[in-house]
Amino acid sequence: MTRAAAVRYDASGDPMERKASMDTPTHIPLHDDLRAVVGDDGLITQPEELLPYECDGLTVARVQPSAVVFPQDTAQAAAVIRVLNDHGVPFAPRGAGTSLSAGTLALRGAVHISTSRMNRVLETDLRNRQMRVQAGVINLHVSNAVAADGYFFAPDPSSQPACTIGGNVAYNSGGPHTLKYGVMVNHLLGVTLVTPEGEIVEAGGPAEDPVGYDLTGLICGSEGTFGLVTEVILRLMPSPEDHRTMLVVFDRTEDAINCVSDMIGEGIVPVALEFMDQMITRAVEDAYHFGLPRDAEAVLIIELEGLQAGLDRQADRVEEMCQRHGAVRVRRANSEQERLELWMCRKRAFGAIGRLSPSYITQDGVVPRTRLPEMLAYVAEVAREYDVRIANVFHAGDGNIHPIALYDERDPEQTKRVLRASAKILARAMALGGSPTGEHGIGLEKARQLAIMYNPDDLAAMRRLREVFDPDERANPGKVFGGEGVPEVFNEMAMAGD
Amino acid sequence: MIDDDAVIKRLERAIGPNRVLTGDSARAYGTNGFSPFVAVVPEDREQTAEVVRIASELHAGLVVRGGGTTLGWEPAPSGVVMSLSTERLREVVQHEPRDLTVTVEAGVVLGELNAMLASHRQRLSIDPPHADRATLGGISAANDSGPLRHRYGTMRDLTLGMEVIGAEGVVTHSGGRVVKNVAGYDMHRLHIGAFGSLGVITEMTFRLQPLAEAFRLVIVRCGDGEQAEQCIASIVGGRTQPVLMELVTPFGDAKMARDLGNGLVDPDGWTVVVGYEDCREAVAWQCEHLADGGSGAIPATASAEALDEVASTALYEAVREWPGQPAPVAFKATMKSSQVTAFHAWAGERGFRLLSHAANGIVYGRSDDPECVEAGEDLSAVAADGAGQLTWTSLPSGADVEIWRPARGDLPVMRRIKEAFDPEGIFAPGRWLDVM
Numbered sequence: 001m002t003r004a005a006a007v008r009y010d011a012s013g014d015p016m017e018r019k020a021s022m023d024t025p026t027h028i029p030l031h032d033d034l035r036a037v038v039g040d041d042g043l044i045t046q047p048e049e050l051l052p053y054e055c056d057g058l059t060v061a062r063v064q065p066s067a068v069v070f071p072q073d074t075a076q077a078a079a080v081i082r083v084l085n086d087h088g089v090p091f092a093p094r095g096a097g098t099s100l101s102a103g104t105l106a107l108r109g110a111v112h113i114s115t116s117r118m119n120r121v122l123e124t125d126l127r128n129r130q131m132r133v134q135a136g137v138i139n140l141h142v143s144n145a146v147a148a149d150g151y152f153f154a155p156d157p158s159s160q161p162a163c164t165i166g167g168n169v170a171y172n173s174g175g176p177h178t179l180k181y182g183v184m185v186n187h188l189l190g191v192t193l194v195t196p197e198g199e200i201v202e203a204g205g206p207a208e209d210p211v212g213y214d215l216t217g218l219i220c221g222s223e224g225t226f227g228l229v230t231e232v233i234l235r236l237m238p239s240p241e242d243h244r245t246m247l248v249v250f251d252r253t254e255d256a257i258n259c260v261s262d263m264i265g266e267g268i269v270p271v272a273l274e275f276m277d278q279m280i281t282r283a284v285e286d287a288y289h290f291g292l293p294r295d296a297e298a299v300l301i302i303e304l305e306g307l308q309a310g311l312d313r314q315a316d317r318v319e320e321m322c323q324r325h326g327a328v329r330v331r332r333a334n335s336e337q338e339r340l341e342l343w344m345c346r347k348r349a350f351g352a353i354g355r356l357s358p359s360y361i362t363q364d365g366v367v368p369r370t371r372l373p374e375m376l377a378y379v380a381e382v383a384r385e386y387d388v389r390i391a392n393v394f395h396a397g398d399g400n401i402h403p404i405a406l407y408d409e410r411d412p413e414q415t416k417r418v419l420r421a422s423a424k425i426l427a428r429a430m431a432l433g434g435s436p437t438g439e440h441g442i443g444l445e446k447a448r449q450l451a452i453m454y455n456p457d458d459l460a461a462m463r464r465l466r467e468v469f470d471p472d473e474r475a476n477p478g479k480v481f482g483g484e485g486v487p488e489v490f491n492e493m494a495m496a497g498d
Numbered sequence: 499m500i501d502d503d504a505v506i507k508r509l510e511r512a513i514g515p516n517r518v519l520t521g522d523s524a525r526a527y528g529t530n531g532f533s534p535f536v537a538v539v540p541e542d543r544e545q546t547a548e549v550v551r552i553a554s555e556l557h558a559g560l561v562v563r564g565g566g567t568t569l570g571w572e573p574a575p576s577g578v579v580m581s582l583s584t585e586r587l588r589e590v591v592q593h594e595p596r597d598l599t600v601t602v603e604a605g606v607v608l609g610e611l612n613a614m615l616a617s618h619r620q621r622l623s624i625d626p627p628h629a630d631r632a633t634l635g636g637i638s639a640a641n642d643s644g645p646l647r648h649r650y651g652t653m654r655d656l657t658l659g660m661e662v663i664g665a666e667g668v669v670t671h672s673g674g675r676v677v678k679n680v681a682g683y684d685m686h687r688l689h690i691g692a693f694g695s696l697g698v699i700t701e702m703t704f705r706l707q708p709l710a711e712a713f714r715l716v717i718v719r720c721g722d723g724e725q726a727e728q729c730i731a732s733i734v735g736g737r738t739q740p741v742l743m744e745l746v747t748p749f750g751d752a753k754m755a756r757d758l759g760n761g762l763v764d765p766d767g768w769t770v771v772v773g774y775e776d777c778r779e780a781v782a783w784q785c786e787h788l789a790d791g792g793s794g795a796i797p798a799t800a801s802a803e804a805l806d807e808v809a810s811t812a813l814y815e816a817v818r819e820w821p822g823q824p825a826p827v828a829f830k831a832t833m834k835s836s837q838v839t840a841f842h843a844w845a846g847e848r849g850f851r852l853l854s855h856a857a858n859g860i861v862y863g864r865s866d867d868p869e870c871v872e873a874g875e876d877l878s879a880v881a882a883d884g885a886g887q888l889t890w891t892s893l894p895s896g897a898d899v900e901i902w903r904p905a906r907g908d909l910p911v912m913r914r915i916k917e918a919f920d921p922e923g924i925f926a927p928g929r930w931l932d933v934m
Contacts, residue, residue: 127735128836171680203911212691217684218688265598306776309782313779366677368597370596454672459682461685464918465685
């Protein structure tokens, strides 16, 4: 994706020319104090080193942090936060920067606290099916570490090879497999949180049902606004014995969606149910030549998993159901190789989109599964109204849409239209009884949508909870609730859709 | 000092005299050690909010009562307290079978909901004792659960959204009706397991599961704790995927053994009950695999027997209900699963009978002998060795023990939450952080 002319802001939220931040004085007392905690190699402050930290996966706005600090463990992180506190400087936690709602941008002069040096597995306890890790451990590494013993870690966002467990906690992440297994919070036993005061709180623990309020569940999904998560106790799942994977082609979108709803209504819960529309299918086909039809409206990838016993009968039932709903082709994977190939069609979707357009924005609204046909029709309508190309690839089983709006971020006018179209789509998702985000989080991008979804009393309760942890908004300022310093490009998200 | 009569008059004016009970009628809404001076039975959510507003205004303590099945858990409420019943909040607000979600009012009884859902071949997969009386609001407030938590989790995993009436009668919502939602904080998590100490739950939305084709139990008889641990460990790490795994140790109590499964449970033995729920073929294969005892599925010295469907259902129900039966002394302890058998052995020597959700590390103990309370400190220490805690759910009157041990390090944060959401301390006074 091009990073040409995205709107760039300084740490106070004003648009800036890149040169302005170049002349950093060499001795800043804050930096000296931070170096005293993490060592010389644990802090970066030079503008060119800070470039990768300007944005996350949502590239429409960039803010350069004044510094990035790399603590190695909970004690160092707490010391770092106390130093920042003494200097009155806020912080923004940062994992791998794969989030998609500008949730890591360093507003209000914030320093990034990166978890990338907190990347150790601290304890693996297979008897109790759990693992204690530092927050910077990469999601996929957890599954890899226990695969040979027959276990895996269920939450699987598409950024799995890069994203960190700490980031997964911040956004309560999910992915294709969460239809069956649930999201991050369902696989979390405890977290260690450093509060903005530098206090270390151990919420939850290795035992289930810890007495008291569910602090673990509250911290999960709080987008770094309660403090910095440094350690996490994860629940491991036994690996499934076997899979049945099929790719099903439908002429009509509606048939595909009805098929999904009926399947679930009849008690079959596949482990994954992924939908790709025509634009995606064509793009994937043109790029990778998997032999997908270019003229069909919808392709579903359906995966069942479990014990071998009975799995074939279930797969037969699914196939029958697809035929009944007018599937024009069902391709079953007959080997692990074929299974990986079918999945490759889905996993390459975003890459293929990159060939269609210099930039794209993905929203991830959620609607009740049965409202998907309405929702997709509306997405098409918005695409026409705003003259934006929108492709759809999403988790059909849980109603989590992912309209991908294609544009060129070098063109400010296009960027505006794309953001406004996004806001329209999210507004409709909420009106249909859904949510503006199922995975990406509110971040900086969707504070306006949060205020549509919840009434002022609901939001006041959320703010009250935030104040318990962070009364002065020092942890990830500006996120979730918006306010001072939010780049003005996100105003576009508030212009439409209300 | 609160003037009882003034409170009662105020309530009668607000929601009508027939909804406000006093004297013996009010006391019927209490439990051991808790005797409300007034019980209110609001007709709907608006009236419920009005009652909370009045309680806030008059600084009167308020304890919510659902089906009363966990109201007796220690500690009892204290101070001047009114009981607020959710028994009229009984509406199933929305059920969309093809979405596998349901929205209900807090007073809906679990058994009634699941009977309705069964006609769609669906279920809310939470199974605490007393499904015939336990309300969904109450189960949430107590974060109560049953054997099926091994596969489906607890209310914390099943709840998608909630409506709550907080201090001053302010109504708030969180979450939604979709299975995936990361917009804003999950405020409902505050209330699940909070024993009504932060507000009154009035509505909840849950994710549902389809009913499985088949359900059967395998019973594994072990000679001692060591063998039981080997058995649990090998099943946890083995090829089968149980939906429940219970450890039963009557320690000589013939009645407990009889109540649970006539002839199935040895009063002096260690019995592991393993449940499977899936399509017919998968259940049959798993039962066979375990009962055969082949390929190291269980230790060679243990013996396993697969039960038929009728016997499976009967034993499952008996095991599920056991923790809910009254006893003079009772506790719930939490710990790592690997600590469970050691804990059973310790508690057994000190006069307790025990049953646990063994793979989850949730242990229930009971005794008829009030002196057993003396063992509390040791027991907490053993639970703490497994990173857990002990909570008394029933105590003889006048027992001088700490309800929760050991105390948790995150208590200061919890206190700040309580102060932020209930500054006047009207919700469940005496029941929660007040005794820590």
